[in-house]
Structure formats: structure tokens, C-alpha cells
Amino acid sequence: MRHPLRILKSLFLHRPTANPQRRGVCGAGMRLVQFHRHGEGGGIRVGVEQGEGLSVVDLKAFEPSMPSTMRELLELGDKGLECAQRALSSGQCVVERSDITLLSPVLAPEKVVCVGMNYRDHCLEQNAPIPKEPIIFSKFPSAITGPYDDIILPAESQEVDWEVELAFVIGRRGKHIKAEDALSYVAGFSVANDVSARDWQMKRNGKQWLLGKTFDSFCPLGPALVTTDAVRGESGREAGRGRDRKWKLKAV
Amino acid sequence: MRHPLRILKSLFLHRPTANPQRRGVCGAGMRLVQFHRHGEGGGIRVGVEQGEGLSVVDLKAFEPSMPSTMRELLELGDKGLECAQRALSSGQCVVERSDITLLSPVLAPEKVVCVGMNYRDHCLEQNAPIPKEPIIFSKFPSAITGPYDDIILPAESQEVDWEVELAFVIGRRGKHIKAEDALSYVAGFSVANDVSARDWQMKRNGKQWLLGKTFDSFCPLGPALVTTDAVRGESGREAGRGRDRKWKLKAV
Incomplete structure (x- = not known):
């Protein structure tokens, strides 16, 4: 019933690295x-x-x-x-x-930026219109928990749901980045669980998704950060498309 | 045309302080x-x-x-x-x-938590219904800029607006806090400017407010953090009411 429908990225580093084309440096993903x-x-x-x-x-x-x-x-x-x-x-x-x-392979990132309604199936499942551009929302970094830690079910919600997500860990700062350069800003990929309190997300808080998405432990992450060298072929291009859309939107 | 309509707080410290009843320690606000x-x-x-x-x-x-x-x-x-x-x-x-x-008196807080539609006048100004409970949204800490720095008008928006806000700087962690204890978690108060790209906030991004609120420089803060000792009488109680509502809501 839940689909891997969104891409979640974490922006957490300040300094540019010496070599923007890090992909391929090590030859194989770690x-x-x-x-x-x-x-x-x-x-x-x-x-x-x-x-x-x-x-x-x-x-x-x-x-x-x-x-x-x-x-x-x-x-x-x-x-x-x-x-x-x-x-x-x-x-x-x-x-x-x-x-x-x-x-979690990343603790206390500066931002946790998420793309909502990113896949057609999830929109149909929720009877929601398919958006024309990505919907950006966020979780607080405090929601991150380890890959094998318990998810705390808050007493305030009766509708906790979950979705598996592909997470991008952003390795250096950037703004107004061309799509073809985007992957050089990514340090690696991980697996996230986007836990949501659907009642808080969809019915309360003026339909702002933040509160329903950011209860403590609502962002299990990991276990591994897989370096970008590991991404080849179709899956790499798929990942690239999703991220590129976000970069254009997230011109903030 | 803009009113001080929301309360913005920044949660940025980890360690509990030794004395939860800090108010009054120094005798006068600094x-x-x-x-x-x-x-x-x-x-x-x-x-x-x-x-x-x-x-x-x-x-x-x-x-x-x-x-x-x-x-x-x-x-x-x-x-x-x-x-x-x-x-x-x-x-x-x-x-x-x-x-x-x-x-800015605070740099890189863990969270910037904001209460939207917090005052009747602002709802009427925007032809919006007066909410029954506070609407919580956030800005990324990267939006914070100094009190005298320029606000960068993003080329992506044609509708940049601003509102003066009362900011609470939270001094220690807490959860499920009683209203009467809430002030002891506040280190002090400051002035924030909640800058918004109304087109991105209200018409784009699936009506999630995040992107419209969090462009770089969209959260001027300061100049001073005024310690809670300075708050007396009616203004203190007003501030308290706003914050207490948030604490109950923000039980995450």
C-alpha cells in the first residue's frame, strides 16, 4: 500500500570540496x-x-x-x-x-528537504491530482533516527503511515545549479523512511504538512550512505531526473 | 499594511540549564x-x-x-x-x-518554528478564515540574516512581502511542557522579519508555505536578544499566550 514515492535529500555540508566531479574518483561505490x-x-x-x-x-x-x-x-x-x-x-x-x-549515516544535517507527490501511483492512491511541479516540504533534522531504532508512535496521532524513500545526501553548497552538474553536489545515497501522521498532515495544521511529518523518530535513515560511484545506468539516470527537478525548484 | 501577526521561535540549544526558573536571575533584562x-x-x-x-x-x-x-x-x-x-x-x-x-543574535539554530495566521487582523487582510488552532510552518535556518543586512529579492518571485514578528529564542529542550512552565524554556526575545514570496507561498508548491518563506535572507533577526527578565506585565502575558499555544501544538 505504500510506495517509494519521494526523494529526500539532506543538505549538511558547508565547504566546497576540491574536486566537483567526485564521481568515479574511487572507482566503485562504498x-x-x-x-x-x-x-x-x-x-x-x-x-x-x-x-x-x-x-x-x-x-x-x-x-x-x-x-x-x-x-x-x-x-x-x-x-x-x-x-x-x-x-x-x-x-x-x-x-x-x-x-x-x-x-543514521547523517546526524544533524542543516536541512531535510523532501519532494512530495513525486510518483504517479502515490497520487492515484491518495486521490490527489498529479502535480505539475514537485511539492517541496521538510522535516526537522530532529526527526532523524537510526535505521534499526524504534519509531515512536505519538499519542497525538491515530493515522501513522510510512513510505520508503531514496535519500540524497548533499555534499556541498550550491544554488542555481545546472541539471547536468547536479550529481557532482551529491555525496551519496541512502534509504529513508518517510513516516507521516496523516491526520496532522492532511486534516490539521492548516494542511501544512510539516507537523505531520516531523514528530520525533519520523525520519529513519540508513544504514549506509552509498557513494555516488555506485550509481550506474538506468537507476542513476532515474535518480538524476528526480534530483534535477528539485534543484531547479529549490532555487532559494 | 503588514502587521506583527506571528510568533517565531528558534530552538537551538541541547543542554538543559541548571536552573529552569531563569527568569529573574539577573534582576533586569539585558x-x-x-x-x-x-x-x-x-x-x-x-x-x-x-x-x-x-x-x-x-x-x-x-x-x-x-x-x-x-x-x-x-x-x-x-x-x-x-x-x-x-x-x-x-x-x-x-x-x-x-x-x-x-x-543576527542567533546563528544556525536547530529549528525555526513559526506560527501562521496568529492574529485576527492578518486573517481579515488576507481574506483567510481565522484558524481554530495555530498553523505551524518553518523556515530553514539558512534564511536567517543580520538585522541590517540586505534582503535579497529573488528573481523567482514577483510578490515579496514582509511582516514584523516577535521571536522567541528557546534555551533548552522540552516536550509536553505545561503552559505555566513554558517561559522557563525561553532564553529571550528578539525581533524577526518574516519575509514571504507570496506567489510561492500561496499559489505554488502545492500551497505548502515552506518555499515561499525560506529564500535566502528571508528571516532577518535582531539586533538584540532581550533576556526574559525584561518582560513584565501585559506584554509578557501576551507573549506567553502565544507561546503556550505553540507548545501544546508542537508536541512532536
């Missing part, structure tokens, strides 16, 4: 994660999955000069990604999945 | 500001105005252990405010207005 190790006080670490659901290379253990968070890693640009690639190739500093908890 | 001194590379400083439009006491110059930003100052709770009061009383470390540029 699955970057944030985690904490059990019994070590819960400090955030950044790592690279050896494969989906497999063990994780602890990046800072491999190279102590590397940062502990994804945001700081991405701020390093190619230097950070190249180090992550070396760490992955080394096969060293591996931690078992059973020893860690995976967190 | 006008806290952020500024940079001309010719010193533009670093942010936090200060206390000697009076509206008068010179500013540089807090860090008075007490080097004090932070350089408002957010860090407020995170110190009463300790920070008491030091600011001592700095103000000392009459030392004064910088002239002509030597500084005042910035």
Missing part, C-alpha cells in the same frame, strides 16, 4: 556507515561496510588522523573517500556487526 | 548581541548593549573564559548571564557602534 561499539560509551565512529550487512572497517582505527563522524569525513572531500577506500581494501581494523550498533 | 569588529577578520563576538542603539560591552574581552557566540553563552546557563551582567555593570571593554557590525 557503503559508509556511522556506528558505535558496544560497551565503549557510545561514541560515534565512521566506517566502511565490507558488503551489505557484513562487517565494518573502523576508519579511525585504520588511520587515526581520520575523523569520527560522516560529516567531517565528507568535508575532507576526495582525501577522506580515498582513505576510506584504502581502509576497505586493507581488510584491517574490522569490527563484527554483533559488536556494533549502526546509526 | 540586550545580548552578536557582532564583529571592523578590520579584525570578521570573527563573531558576543556582547551586551549598554542600551538600545548604544555601545556594546565585548564579553570575551571582559572575561576571556567566556565564549564568542551567543549559543555557547546560553549553553552556560545562569553562569553566562551573570557574567554578562557583571560585564555590563563594569562599564569596561566597551566598543563603539561605529566600530562593529551587529549580526
Whole structure:
């Protein structure tokens, strides 16, 4: 009954990276994660999955000069990604999945920008007209929760719903960006769950969607941030089309 | 033609302060500001105005252990405010207005939460029904600009409008807060300009207000954050009513 109908992007970095054409730098996509190790006080670490659901290379253990968070890693640009690639190739500093908890790959982004009614099926499902241009709404960053954390059902809502979404993590600032350049601003992709309190979204709050979309835990994210190198062929073009529309609209 | 019709609050601090009943700690309201001194590379400083439009006491110059930003100052709770009061009383470390540029008193808050259609006059002006409960919308923190900075008129809009607003700066986290306790969560008040691209707000983007409200520079803020001690009598109660409504609604 729910469809992956929207694209959610998170804009969270300030500094431009040295090389705008990051795609292809590392040759293959990596699955970057944030985690904490059990019994070590819960400090955030950044790592690279050896494969989906497999063990994780602890990046800072491999190279102590590397940062502990994804945001700081991405701020390093190619230097950070190249180090992550070396760490992955080394096969060293591996931690078992059973020893860690995976967190959201992005914490406290500046913005969580979402595109509503982005797919025909979802409009038909909701008996809503198919919009002529994307509908932009947002969640507060405080709604983000880890990929395996519980979603808190708020007592204030009787109609909590969910949709799987493709999330873009934006790696550097931009404005009035050409469609053909858009992908160079994307650090990677992840999976989001767009949880909604439909009663608050559609019937209350003057039909502004914000409140219904942004209860605590209403934006599970992750587990991995997959770097753009992983996107090839049709799926890449699909993703590109969705994002390009947003960039034009989001000229703010 | 524009009225101060909404209340805008910014939630931007993580840590609870030691004393939830901060009001009255310093005895009188202070006008806290952020500024940079001309010719010193533009670093942010936090200060206390000697009076509206008068010179500013540089807090860090008075007490080097004090932070350089408002957010860090407020995170110190009463300790920070008491030091600011001592700095103000000392009459030392004064910088002239002509030597500084005042910035927004808050930069990069976690949230900018706004209440729409909050006053009867504005609803009548816009031929809109008077809502039965507050309508919550948001601006991105990136829309915040300094009190004397230019507002950038976006080429994408032909209908830029503005409204003066009372802004609440929230000093600590809370949820499901009783109305009578709400003021203890407020660090202070400021003046905001809620700039709107009415065409984007009311006619485009599926009537979601976000895009029309959040173009760059659409949230001038400041100059001063006036601590809650300054609020007495009727105006304080008025402010309280508006905020209390929001707290109940914003139970997310």
C-alpha cells in the first residue's frame, strides 16, 4: 500500500570540496556507515561496510588522523573517500556487526528537504491530482533516527503511515545549479523512511504538512550512505531526473 | 499594511540549564548581541548593549573564559548571564557602534518554528478564515540574516512581502511542557522579519508555505536578544499566550 514515492535529500555540508566531479574518483561505490561499539560509551565512529550487512572497517582505527563522524569525513572531500577506500581494501581494523550498533549515516544535517507527490501511483492512491511541479516540504533534522531504532508512535496521532524513500545526501553548497552538474553536489545515497501522521498532515495544521511529518523518530535513515560511484545506468539516470527537478525548484 | 501577526521561535540549544526558573536571575533584562569588529577578520563576538542603539560591552574581552557566540553563552546557563551582567555593570571593554557590525543574535539554530495566521487582523487582510488552532510552518535556518543586512529579492518571485514578528529564542529542550512552565524554556526575545514570496507561498508548491518563506535572507533577526527578565506585565502575558499555544501544538 505504500510506495517509494519521494526523494529526500539532506543538505549538511558547508565547504566546497576540491574536486566537483567526485564521481568515479574511487572507482566503485562504498557503503559508509556511522556506528558505535558496544560497551565503549557510545561514541560515534565512521566506517566502511565490507558488503551489505557484513562487517565494518573502523576508519579511525585504520588511520587515526581520520575523523569520527560522516560529516567531517565528507568535508575532507576526495582525501577522506580515498582513505576510506584504502581502509576497505586493507581488510584491517574490522569490527563484527554483533559488536556494533549502526546509526543514521547523517546526524544533524542543516536541512531535510523532501519532494512530495513525486510518483504517479502515490497520487492515484491518495486521490490527489498529479502535480505539475514537485511539492517541496521538510522535516526537522530532529526527526532523524537510526535505521534499526524504534519509531515512536505519538499519542497525538491515530493515522501513522510510512513510505520508503531514496535519500540524497548533499555534499556541498550550491544554488542555481545546472541539471547536468547536479550529481557532482551529491555525496551519496541512502534509504529513508518517510513516516507521516496523516491526520496532522492532511486534516490539521492548516494542511501544512510539516507537523505531520516531523514528530520525533519520523525520519529513519540508513544504514549506509552509498557513494555516488555506485550509481550506474538506468537507476542513476532515474535518480538524476528526480534530483534535477528539485534543484531547479529549490532555487532559494 | 503588514502587521506583527506571528510568533517565531528558534530552538537551538541541547543542554538543559541548571536552573529552569531563569527568569529573574539577573534582576533586569539585558540586550545580548552578536557582532564583529571592523578590520579584525570578521570573527563573531558576543556582547551586551549598554542600551538600545548604544555601545556594546565585548564579553570575551571582559572575561576571556567566556565564549564568542551567543549559543555557547546560553549553553552556560545562569553562569553566562551573570557574567554578562557583571560585564555590563563594569562599564569596561566597551566598543563603539561605529566600530562593529551587529549580526543576527542567533546563528544556525536547530529549528525555526513559526506560527501562521496568529492574529485576527492578518486573517481579515488576507481574506483567510481565522484558524481554530495555530498553523505551524518553518523556515530553514539558512534564511536567517543580520538585522541590517540586505534582503535579497529573488528573481523567482514577483510578490515579496514582509511582516514584523516577535521571536522567541528557546534555551533548552522540552516536550509536553505545561503552559505555566513554558517561559522557563525561553532564553529571550528578539525581533524577526518574516519575509514571504507570496506567489510561492500561496499559489505554488502545492500551497505548502515552506518555499515561499525560506529564500535566502528571508528571516532577518535582531539586533538584540532581550533576556526574559525584561518582560513584565501585559506584554509578557501576551507573549506567553502565544507561546503556550505553540507548545501544546508542537508536541512532536
